[in-house]
Amino acid sequence: MKLAPKISLILAILLLVGGTVQGFRAPNAEGFREPTLARIVFWHLPAAIIGASLTLLSAYFAIRWFLKPEARIHFYRLQATWEIAAMLAMVGLVTGIVFSKAQWGAWWHWDPRQTSFLMVVLLLGAGQLLYQGLGEETRERALAGYSLMTLLPTLFLTFVYPRLPQVQQASFHPSQTVSNNGFDADHRSVLGIIMLGLIAYVYSIGTARVVRAQRQDDPNYGISDSSVHSADSVLPESRPIRPEAISQESLEDAAPRS
């Protein structure tokens, strides 16, 4: 792992722990039915926003990869983004369900925002199943194609549908409470800290995931040798090999068949 992801992981842990502790110390949000339990929003809102944003970002990486197929790093970024988006979207959904029970009295309230976010989660899950269900030759392009196809539904479900007048009237979602008077400066600072912490966490594990995928493709990725300036500048035979890259399977594959 390079230095920047390590630093961002430490930063993420500090911000998330600090933000959570600060969240418990902050005064109750009186604009809510259950002011004590409104603290769920400190995790729910950043997880949902970052999860949906990452879904859109994965479509961007899909376009980059389609434009330049030989640059496989864009696919690794797409895959990492998709997986982290699915994880954060699940966090957003579960915290939303708990919030629904605490504030509205039912685990699932068919609130339009709650339902539209469930659809985003279903899209992310379907993409993951598609990737796992296909063979090695097609799964990467299928996931990239699927993430491109989800661009439109995600944009609609995240930005358009919740803002339709008839939907806003029917929604219990406390967007106005959060943005207007329900949250004071203390609450907003906690939201900001946890949001920053999650962004740092996403950057850290996303980068680690991309590096791991590159190593799986090229066992010599990241090896610095004083005699070798660039891994691409030498012939494969002369590259140093990581010991862990030599597995029992690779030796069996290399053995001549009788």
Next chain:
Amino acid sequence: MREVWAVVRKEATAEFREPQGLISSATFGVIAVVAVAFSIANQSTTPTVDAGLLTVVLLFAGMLSVPRVYLAEDEQRTFETLKMVAPIPAIYFGKLMYAGLQMLASGLFIAVIFLALRGKGIENSVLFFMSVTLESLTIAATLSVAGALAIGAPNRWILAAVAGFPLLLPQTALSIGVIRVGLGQGVVHTAWTNLGGLALMLVASVALGHVTTAQLWRRSTQHPSA
């Protein structure tokens, strides 16, 4: 354009040579709509509920018929040959046109049976039939790409459904918003806005499907580990 029509003709010829698949899909649509109408028989349902039920029947009918344009080809192992003799855009648009025509016919047929079994009139037939038309075409555009994505998977039919249904959820919401007004509940102005959204979704789905299939079927680039 000539190549697109050639693919459409090839699809129609293959389908009518052994029409069991087509007949089964049409029969499924009829059974689904009868089953749904039976479940609400003699009940006073609101137009919104009726719109929801009709849209669900359209979705399931599409699920059975649309991905066939790719998955049946994959099962018969003729898709690689088709890719060798026809350009990729022609394959995509040819299959899309065939799936669209087939789904449109199924959709209108199902809608008419549903109305007959429901036993109530339509308030705004223009909105109702325009919505059924656009919804059917959107289902064809989206599920045909889902079928293309699932090619080669061991359980390709389920995978195409799993991949395709979530993509169609926004269109379903818009379609219900229009059909319920066609059946007599809601504001006409809002229905036209929803219909516009549905049309935009259709255009965008076709465009994204074109890009996706072009990339999906392009020649493989060398894998670094190979």
